[in-house]
Each structure stands twice: as C-alpha cells, then as structure tokens.
Amino acid sequence: MGVSATAAKTDAGLGALDRLLVATQDEMAKVNALILKRADSHVEMVPELARYLIEAGGKRLRPMLTVAAALLFGRATGAQTNYAAAVEFMHNATLLHDDVVDESDMRRGRPAARIIWGNQASVLVGDYLLGQAFLMMVETGRLDALGVLAKAATIIAEGEVFQLSKAGDVTATPDDYNQVIRAKTATLFQAAAEVGAMAGGADESGRAALRDYGMELGLAFQLVDDVLDYRGESGAMGKNTGDDLREGKMTLPVILALADGNPQEREIITASLGKPDASDSALAQVVAIMNRYNALGRTVDAAHEHVRAARAALAPLPHSEMRDILSDIAEFYVSRAY
Amino acid sequence: MGVSATAAKTDAGLGALDRLLVATQDEMAKVNALILKRADSHVEMVPELARYLIEAGGKRLRPMLTVAAALLFGRATGAQTNYAAAVEFMHNATLLHDDVVDESDMRRGRPAARIIWGNQASVLVGDYLLGQAFLMMVETGRLDALGVLAKAATIIAEGEVFQLSKAGDVTATPDDYNQVIRAKTATLFQAAAEVGAMAGGADESGRAALRDYGMELGLAFQLVDDVLDYRGESGAMGKNTGDDLREGKMTLPVILALADGNPQEREIITASLGKPDASDSALAQVVAIMNRYNALGRTVDAAHEHVRAARAALAPLPHSEMRDILSDIAEFYVSRAY
Numbered sequence: 001m002g003v004s005a006t007a008a009k010t011d012a013g014l015g016a017l018d019r020l021l022v023a024t025q026d027e028m029a030k031v032n033a034l035i036l037k038r039a040d041s042h043v044e045m046v047p048e049l050a051r052y053l054i055e056a057g058g059k060r061l062r063p064m065l066t067v068a069a070a071l072l073f074g075r076a077t078g079a080q081t082n083y084a085a086a087v088e089f090m091h092n093a094t095l096l097h098d099d100v101v102d103e104s105d106m107r108r109g110r111p112a113a114r115i116i117w118g119n120q121a122s123v124l125v126g127d128y129l130l131g132q133a134f135l136m137m138v139e140t141g142r143l144d145a146l147g148v149l150a151k152a153a154t155i156i157a158e159g160e161v162f163q164l165s166k167a168g169d170v171t172a173t174p175d176d177y178n179q180v181i182r183a184k185t186a187t188l189f190q191a192a193a194e195v196g197a198m199a200g201g202a203d204e205s206g207r208a209a210l211r212d213y214g215m216e217l218g219l220a221f222q223l224v225d226d227v228l229d230y231r232g233e234s235g236a237m238g239k240n241t242g243d244d245l246r247e248g249k250m251t252l253p254v255i256l257a258l259a260d261g262n263p264q265e266r267e268i269i270t271a272s273l274g275k276p277d278a279s280d281s282a283l284a285q286v287v288a289i290m291n292r293y294n295a296l297g298r299t300v301d302a303a304h305e306h307v308r309a310a311r312a313a314l315a316p317l318p319h320s321e322m323r324d325i326l327s328d329i330a331e332f333y334v335s336r337a338y
Numbered sequence: 339m340g341v342s343a344t345a346a347k348t349d350a351g352l353g354a355l356d357r358l359l360v361a362t363q364d365e366m367a368k369v370n371a372l373i374l375k376r377a378d379s380h381v382e383m384v385p386e387l388a389r390y391l392i393e394a395g396g397k398r399l400r401p402m403l404t405v406a407a408a409l410l411f412g413r414a415t416g417a418q419t420n421y422a423a424a425v426e427f428m429h430n431a432t433l434l435h436d437d438v439v440d441e442s443d444m445r446r447g448r449p450a451a452r453i454i455w456g457n458q459a460s461v462l463v464g465d466y467l468l469g470q471a472f473l474m475m476v477e478t479g480r481l482d483a484l485g486v487l488a489k490a491a492t493i494i495a496e497g498e499v500f501q502l503s504k505a506g507d508v509t510a511t512p513d514d515y516n517q518v519i520r521a522k523t524a525t526l527f528q529a530a531a532e533v534g535a536m537a538g539g540a541d542e543s544g545r546a547a548l549r550d551y552g553m554e555l556g557l558a559f560q561l562v563d564d565v566l567d568y569r570g571e572s573g574a575m576g577k578n579t580g581d582d583l584r585e586g587k588m589t590l591p592v593i594l595a596l597a598d599g600n601p602q603e604r605e606i607i608t609a610s611l612g613k614p615d616a617s618d619s620a621l622a623q624v625v626a627i628m629n630r631y632n633a634l635g636r637t638v639d640a641a642h643e644h645v646r647a648a649r650a651a652l653a654p655l656p657h658s659e660m661r662d663i664l665s666d667i668a669e670f671y672v673s674r675a676y
Contacts, residue, residue, distance in 0.1 A: 043500040097465060100438075101458040120439040123461055124498045127435060127468070131491030134472055138485040146484070147476040153469030160462045162381040 016328030020064060023325055027067040027080065028060065034085040035063075038132050049117050049125045053092055056108035061333075062192045063088040065217075069196025069210050072322040079140040080199035086149060087192045089133035094156060094188075096126035101164065102247055103276075106240060145195045152191035159183020168248035168274035170258055170266075177252050178219075181226075186218025193217070209313050216310035217330050223303035224337045226251035227296050230287050231337070242283040248274025252302065256295035257286070265289045300337045307334050354666030358402060361663055365405040365418065366398065372423040373401075376470050387455050387463045391430055394446035399671075400530045401426040403555075407534025407548050410660045417478040418537035424487060425530045427471035432494060432526075434464035439502065440585055441614075444578060483533045490529035497521020506586035506612035508596055508604075515590050516557075519564075524556025531555070547651050554648035555668050561641035562675045564589035565634050568625050569675070580621040586612025590640065594633035595624070603627045638675045645672050 039050035063084035070080035098104070099112040100119045106112060114122040130153070137146040163180045166172045193214030197207045229244040230253055244251050254273065258266055269286050272278035290296050310330040314323050377388035401422035408418035436442070437450040438457045444450060452460040468491070475484040501518045504510045531552030535545045567582040568591055582589050592611065596604055607624050610616035628634050648668040652661050 041496055041499075043496050043503065045499050045503050046496060093465075097461050101461055119457075120502055121499060123435050123439055124495050124502065127431075128492055128495035128499065130465070130468060131488055131493075131495055134488035135485070135492060138481060138488050141481060143476060143479060143481050143484075146481075147473070150469055150472040150476050154466055154473060155469075157462050157466035157469055158379055158381050158384060161379075161383050161459060161466065164458055164462065165381065165383050 016325055016332045019321075019325045020068060020329050023071065023322060024064050024067045027071065027076075027084075028064060030081045031063050031067065031084040031088070032060075034081055034136075035088055038085060038089070038136060039129070041128070045117065045121055046125055046128055049096075049113050049121055050092070050129060052110075052116070053096065053107070053113050054088075056110055058108055060088065061221075062091050062188060065189065065192045065214065066196035066199070068322060068326055069193045069202075069214075070200035072210075072317070072320065072326065073197060073200030073202040073206055075201030076199055077201070078199075079142060079145070080196055082136040082140045083145060083195040083199050084192075086133040086136045087188065087195070089129040089136070090149065090153060090156075091188060093126040093129040093133070094160075096122045096129070098160070101160065102243075104243070140199075142198065145198050148191050148195050148198075152187045155183050155187045159185075159187070163249065166250050169250060170270060170273070172250035172255055174252060174255055177250060177255055180250075181219060181222040182215070185222040185225075186215045189218030189221065190214035206317065209317055212313035213310050213326065216306045216313060217333070220303040220306035220310065220330060221333050223252065223299055223306065224334055226253060227299050227303075227337050230290060230296060242278070242280070245272055245283060245286060246274070246276050246278050252299045253290050253295045254286075256298060257290045257293055260293040260295070261289055265292075300334070303334045303337065307331055354663060354670045357659075357663045358406060358667050361409065361660060362402050362405045365409065365414075365422075366402060368419045369401050369405060369422040369426070370398075372419055372474075373426055376423060376427070376474060377467070379466070383455065383459055384463055384466055387434075387451050387459055388430070388467060390448075390454070391434065391445070391451050392426075394448055396446055398426065399559075400429050400526060403527065403530045403552065404534035404537070406660060406664055407531045407540075407552075408538035410548075410655070410658065410664065411535060411538030411540040411544055413539030414537055415539070416537075417480060417483070418534055420474040420478045421483060421487075421533040421537050422530075424471040424474045425526065425533070427467040427474070428487065428491060428494075429526060431464040431467040431471070432498075434460045434467070436498070439498065440581075442581070478537075480536065483536045486529050486532050486536070490525045493521050493525045497523075497525070501587065504588050507588060508608060508611070510588035510593055512590060512593055515588060515593055518588075519557060519560040520553070523560040523563075524553045527556030527559065528552035544655065547655055550651035551648050551664065554644045554651060555671070558641040558644035558648065558668055559671050561590065561637055561644065562672055564591060565637050565641075565675045568628060568634060580616070580618070583610055583621060583624060584612070584614050584616050590637045591628050591633045592624075594636055595628045595631055598631040598633070599627055603630075638672070641672045641675065645669055 035054060039054055040047050066084040066087050067080050070076040095107060096113060099107055099114050100122050104112050105115055137149055159180055163184060166176055190211055193210040194207055197210035226244065229241065232241050245254065254269065258269055261269065269289060272282045272286055307330040311327045314327050317323055373392060377392055378385050404422040404425050405418050408414040433445060434451060437445055437452050438460050442450050443453055475487055497518055501522060504514055528549055531548040532545055535548035564582065567579065570579050583592065592607065596607055599607065607627060610620045610624055645668040649665045652665055655661055
C-alpha cells in the first residue's frame with residue numbers, strides 16, 4: 001500500500017514535468033536563445049566556459065518557473081524572456097562560485113568548469129554572468145523586478161557565507177539549516193516565481209502568492225537534494241554521493257543524526273564530517289546511523305510539508321491548467337527522493 | 339631643471355588632492371557612513387571581512403570621483419551618495435575576487451582578506467558586495483544609471499578574463515594591454531564619473547565629457563600603477579614590488595622590454611615571468627633591462643598622454659573650481675610615478 005501510493009505519486013509527478021515542459025516550450029525556446037546569445041563575448045574564454053556549463057543544461061527549472069508564472073497570469077508582455085534568462089545566469093554564476101568554494105570536481109555529470117579552466121576563470125566568468133543578468137533586467141525597464149533580483153543576489157551570498165561559517169560545526173541546529181537553505185536556494189526560486197508573476201501582470205496578491213509558492217518549492221527542492229546526497233547514485237546526480245558529508249555541510253540529515261545518535265554514533269559521524277578523504281565504507285556507516293533514526297525519512301517529510309505549503313499558496317488563485325501544473329510540479333521534485 | 343619641473347608637478351598634484359578632499363568631504367562623510375551601514379549583515383563573517391577591507395581604506399578615489407562629478411554640475415539631488423557607495427562596493431568586490439584570482443598575499447598594506455578568512459569567504463563576500471551595490475542603485479530609482487554600472491560590471495569581468503588568458507603570453511601586444519586596462523580598470527573610473535554627472539543633473543554633453551574624462555583618468559591611473567609595480571617599495575604600495583612579473587601579468591613595461599630586448603634579455607625576462615618564486619635579484623635584472631630601453635619611462639609618457647586627454651575632455655565645460663580640481667587631480671595620480 002505504501003509502495004503503490006509512492007508509485008502513484010511518482011507517476012503524477014512525472015506527468016507534471018511533461019505538462020510543464022509542453023506548456024512552457026515556446027517561451028523557453030526564446031529564453032534558451034537569449035541565454036546562448038548573452039553568454040557570448042569577444043573574450044573567447046568567456047563563452048567557452050559559460051557554454052560548457054550552460055549547455056550541460058540542468059533542468060532549467062528556475063527560468064521555467066519564471067515563464068510559467070508569467071503565463072499563469074495571462075498578460076505576459078515579453079519581459080519574462082529577459083527575466084528568465086537573468087534568473088538562469090544568476091543561478092549559473094552561483095554554481096561557478098560554489099564549485100570554487102566547495103572545491104567540487106563534478107557538476108551536472110561532467111568535470112566542473114574549474115577543473116578545466118581553473119578557479120580563476122570560474123570566479124571571473126561567474127562575475128560576468130552576474131553582470132549580464134543585471135543588464136538583461138535593466139533592458140526590460142522595470143526597476144521593481146530588478147530590485148527583487150538584486151535583493152535575492154545579496155541574500156544568496158549571505159546564505160552561502162552563513163553555510164560556510166557553519167561547515168563542520170556539530171552544534172548547528174535545524175534552525176541554522178533552515179536559514180541556510182531559505183537564503184542560498186529558496187530565495188532564487190522565490191525571486192524567479194515573483195518576477196515571472198510581475199512579467200505576467202499579476203496584482204499584489206498574485207505576486208505574493210507566487211513569492212510564497214517559490215519559497216516553499218525551493219525549500220522542498222533543497223531538502224530533497226540534501227537527502228539525495230546520501231541516497232543518490234553519483235551517475236544520476238551529476239555529483240558524488242556523500243559530498244556534503246565530506247565537505248562538512250551541516251544538512252538536516254546529519255544534524256538530526258547527530259542530535260539523536262549515542263556518543264559512539266556521533267563519533268562515527270564526526271570522524272567523516274568535513275574529511276575529504278572519508279572512505280565509502282565510512283560513508284555507509286553514517287548512512288546506516290541516519291537510517292536508524294529515520295533522519296533521511298524525516299527530511300523527506302519536511303520536504304512534503306513545504307510541498308503542501310506551496311500548493312496552499314496557489315490555492316486562492318483562479319483555477320487554470322497552469323496553476324495545476326505548478327501545484328503538481330512541487331510533488332514531482334519531492335518524488336525524486338524515492 | 340628636469341628635477342625641479344618634476345618637483346613642481348608633484349607639488350601641484352598634492353595640492354589637487356587636498357583640494358579634492360576638502361571639496362568632497364561633506365558628501366564623502368555621507369558616503370562613508372552608507373558604506374559602513376551597507377557592509378553590515380546578520381551573518382557575522384560578512385561585515386567582519388567587508389569592514390576589514392573597507393576600513394583599510396584605500397584612497398576612495400572612485401567614489402570621490404562620483405561625488406565630485408555630481409557637485410560639478412551643481413544640481414546634485416542626493417543620488418550621488420548611493421551611486422558613490424555602489425561604485426566603492428563594486429571596486430571592493432573586484433579586489434576580493436582579484437586577490438583570489440591572483441593568489442595575492444597583501445592588499446592595502448595588510449594581509450589580503452583571503453589570507454585571514456580564506457578564498458571561499460572572499461569569493462562570497464565579493465558577491466554580497468556586488469549585490470548590495472545593485473540594490474543601492476535600485477533604491478535611487480534611476481534605471482539609466484544602473485545600466486551604466488551593470489554594463490561596467492560585465493566589461494570589468496570580461497577584461498579580467500582577457501588578462502587571465504594573456505598571462506605569461508610573450509606575444510601579448512600593447513593593444514592587448516590597452517584592451518585589458520580599459521576594461522578592468524578604466525571602465526569603473528568611467529562609470530563612476532558618468533553616474534556622478536547623472537546625479538548632478540548633467541545634460542548629455544556633460545555626461546559624455548565626464549565619461550571621457552573618467553576613461554582617460556582610469557587609463558593614466560593603471561599605467562602608473564603598472565610602473566609602480568616595478569619601481570615602488572612594498573611598504574608604500576601595500577603590495578609587493580614585482581608581483582606583476584611573478585604573476586605573469588603582461589603589462590606595458592614588460593611588453594615593451596620584450597619587444598626591444600635582444601634574445602638574451604628576452605630570456606632573462608621570460609625566466610622570471612609568471613614564476614611566483616622569482617628572486618629579488620632576478621627582478622632587479624628585469625628592471626635593469628626595462629630601464630635600458632626606457633620601458634618604464636615610456637609607460638609614464640603614455641600615462642601623461644591620457645592625463646592630457648582627461649584635461650581636454652573637461653575643457654569644454656564651464657569654468658569652475660571643481661573642474662580645475664578634476665583637471666589637476668589627473669596630474670596628481672601620474673606624479674605618483676616619480
């Protein structure tokens with residue numbers, strides 16, 4: 001019964017992604033063309049590196065969210081193309097800088113850009129993409145939407161610094177974790193949805209609904225990501241299982257396991273936490289402890305709560321096919337955890 | 339005679355700096371207060387690192403330029419405070435990222451922030467300052483000025499990447515060098531002067547005059563900086579003499595020396611170029627070769643040409659005390675080369 005309910009959820013989720021892809025495909029074609037165009041530069045290394053990262057693709061979930069939000073309100077004037085490309089550039093700038101900060105070797109299933117072009121170029125091309133993002137926003141002539149993204153940029157950087165300051169800190173709490181993921185991940189989902197709503201001509205209540213939806217979706221997304229880091233297979237994820245543990249990232253699963261584990265179990269966890277060369281068998285021991293206290297399951301439960309909140313945020317809006325898709329897509333992203 | 343002319347020039351220059359400091363001090367007090375306020379964050383490491391860098395001070399030349407340009411046109415409405423602080427934040431963000439890219443140990447006479455807080459925090463706090471810069475621009479409600487700074491941000495990053503791609507490249511030309519310093523340095527001087535003019539209510543011709551002035555001033559400034567890297571004393575400069583050579587930076591002095599030197603001299607230069615552990619005596623040999631071909635003198639000459647162009651850019655504007663100060667200040671920055 002539990003299994004079939006899960007399977008049904010997963011099917012509904014997959015259906016939602018297909019529906020979202022179809023509903024946004026025309027707009028996303030424009031966004032993708034703009035992304036490629038604006039990643040260009042007469043300085044060769046810029047488009048080489050930018051396109052390497054951008055063409056690896058990822059799911060383009062954030063710009064799709066912007067486009068979908070604009071279409072939801074039905075009065076999309078075209079600004080959503082620039083907004084969506086700007087959101088994707090901000091995201092890619094963050095990835096380039098994150099990989100330098102985390103000393104990551106892999107990204108989107110390929111060697112990270114910094115492995116090929118070096119940390120230096122990754123930092124600078126990230127800066128370039130951030131500048132282009134703001135420039136594309138300026139071109140739309142809407143200062144209020146630009147303000148949303150500028151504010152998001154500062155909150156994201158603040159969240160990354162906070163995460164860094166908590167790295168390997170065994171006293172980190174679930175509240176610390178929530179503060180980190182709200183800032184570093186959910187803020188961009190929130191901004192992506194909000195500027196989309198603005199491009200679609202939403203009124204203040206519509207804008208607030210999408211803002212709340214984006215935040216909750218982003219929180220659910222990161223919670224699942226942090227579960228997958230312990231559950232996933234490196235091929236499927238594009239990064240390596242156990243990276244968070246080895247980098248000392250205080251994600252909810254490790255915080256819960258440390259809180260509930262006995263002294264011996266805590267010692268097993270801390271022996272691998274923040275140790276880049278922790279072995280796979282040491283990782284397996286940590287995962288076993290997590291499972292003993294249902295730390296991964298409770299993290300998925302927390303994601304489900306945010307999915308419910310995301311759906312609730314959209315509920316007051318008039319019924320439409322796009323509203324249903326956005327409601328269901330949240331479920332899809334949590335279904336990745338199974 | 340040559341000596342006394344130089345001494346007179348230096349005196350005139352020092353006078354110009356004092357006059358600029360006095361003429362901008364009230365406005366700069368507001369700018370400095372805003373800078374400290376906006377470097378704050380509930381994430382402790384952000385203000386710690388940002389203030390460490392910002393309080394080390396530097397000359398605040400760029401924001402002073404913004405303020406002076408606003409006052410020059412006499413209809414300054416207050417936006418110059420935000421613009422000037424944004425310019426200084428952009429500059430400091432660039433410094434933080436540059437020090438990571440260049441692996442610098444010193445900045446403004448103290449250990450670089452990355453030595454104390456690490457490369458990771460330097461990258462992220464740089465991102466934070468960049469976000470705050472855009473946010474302060476948004477708050478003024480002027481999209482056109484924001485566009486000037488957003489465009490500058492992309493050009494600066496592009497210039498840094500171009501410089502990186504030319505590191506240690508003995509085929510680099512004076513044109514390559516000009517392209518690098520226009521982008522990475524002079525563009526921010528240009529933007530600082532232009533947004534200042536905008537805040538001061540300049541018309542299009544006034545804005546163009548300050549744009550040209552800022553560009554020429556920035557070029558002169560960087561040329562002198564690149565001379566001082568071979569001539570300076572590390573205490574006075576806040577960085578180490580010979581850093582550019584050891585980092586493989588293709589600045590004009592080294593490009594000219596490579597072009598004019600004989601095969602043996604070229605070999606002496608390339609033996610130290612891009613070698614972090616090149617000895618001080620190896621550096622002295624390179625400087626001797628530069629002096630043999632007057633490579634440093636010709637670089638100073640080029641700076642003087644840009645000073646003349648900077649003065650010429652201001653000449654069509656109505657006479658005023660501030661116009662004279664801005665004309666003379668260009669001379670002051672070149673006088674640092676003596």
